Amino acid sequence: MPANSSYFVHSLLRARDWQHRPQLDDVCDWWRDGGCGVCALIGMGGAGKTAVAERFLRRLPGGLPVIVDGHVIGGMGLPVDPQVDKDPSLPTPHSTFVFSFYDAPNADAFFESLQIWLEGTPRVETVLSFGQMGFLLQQWQGLIVLDGLERVQEDGQRGEFGRLHSPRLRDFLNQVAGGNFSDLSVLVTSRFPLADLRDKNQAFFHPIPVNQIDIAAGVQLLKDRGVRGTDPQLTPIVEQCGRHALTVDFAGGYIAEYGQGDPATPLDLGTAEELKAASEQDELDEDQREVFRQGYRFARIAEHYRDAMLNKDEAAMALLERICLFRLGVDAATLAAIFTGEQAVEVSGQALAALNAEQLQSKLDWL
Secondary structure (H helix, E strand, O other), rough: OOOOOOOEEOOOOOOOOOOOHHHHHHHHHHHOOOOOEEEEEOOOOOOOOOHHHHHHHHHHOOOOEEEEOOOEEEEOOOOOOOOEOOOOOOOOOEEEEEEEOOOOHHHHHHHHHHHHHHHOOOOOOOOOOOHHHHHHHHOOOEEEEEHHHHHHHHOOOOOOOOOOOOOHHHHHHHEEEEHOOOOOEEEEOOOOOOOOHHHHHOOEEEEEOOOOOHHHHHHHHHHHOOOOOOEEEEEEHHHHHHHHHHHHHHHHHHHHHHHHOOOOOOOOOOOHHHHHHOOOOOOHHHHHOOOOOOOEEOOOOOOHHHHHHHHHHHHHHHHHHHHHOOOOOOOOHHHHHHHHOOOHHHHHHHHHHHHHHHHHHHHHHHO
């Protein structure tokens, strides 16, 4: 592969309204200091890990990628974004590889894409052994970003919590964190701790916890969503949401849409007793208990949305529920063909089935 090249196998989900996170500063410091080993952004879902990784990539100096066979290849980073300044203090990566386990929760798919990056070819002709790939990696300079690693980790129900399913992936990350691939830097996001690297006490493993959002950032996010009020009026909402970025985001949207932006709109995200009951399982540690508490808060917000949408627009609610069936996305024409018309009443309900194509598109635009 030519120097200064990139392979963006998947796109990372971008924050709709970015609020600065100190963890971005931590990642930038790691990169300025040489980007040695594995840097891992670890925290519960919706805390902002992917947004931090995506923002870091946008701040890196670099050129424009090009598309080959449907994949982004070439250039050193993401294109210039008028809303995100490039940071000249950050070293330009020699090459960049981005892979999301949310889109491909399979270690074999990762290694196939990794080989494409290393060899500079659009497809794999002969699969390399781990030893052969290791030889190439020892000669390689670059930045690897792996998003959603928890999709290939143990969730604690069968094996050790946070342990990687794949021995090859486990060996790869251990070798990077051990310094064996000295010119290779890996940035990871995961909901689970990286037990394999933690237990080996690897010298170049840098975990960065991503949990609660700063109060000021949470308040600004509410304002960006259309919630009115002073900082002291909005601070309790951020606290009530557990200072969890996605919950604050959803709460702000709910208040703006169904409470006309009034910060006094009731949220009812759970009393102390209800939150305690939601997390009472003897085998959980405190971090895991907080995940259950946050899940309870998020579920309450989702219930508020559902009730409000059913009262305001039953067809939109039915459409939203059915869109969720399409993990890889779906166009309006397909949705109309499946869920509208007299023949669709049994699977869609009367309100959704009665829509024509133009009305369905209007609902999609609103959603």
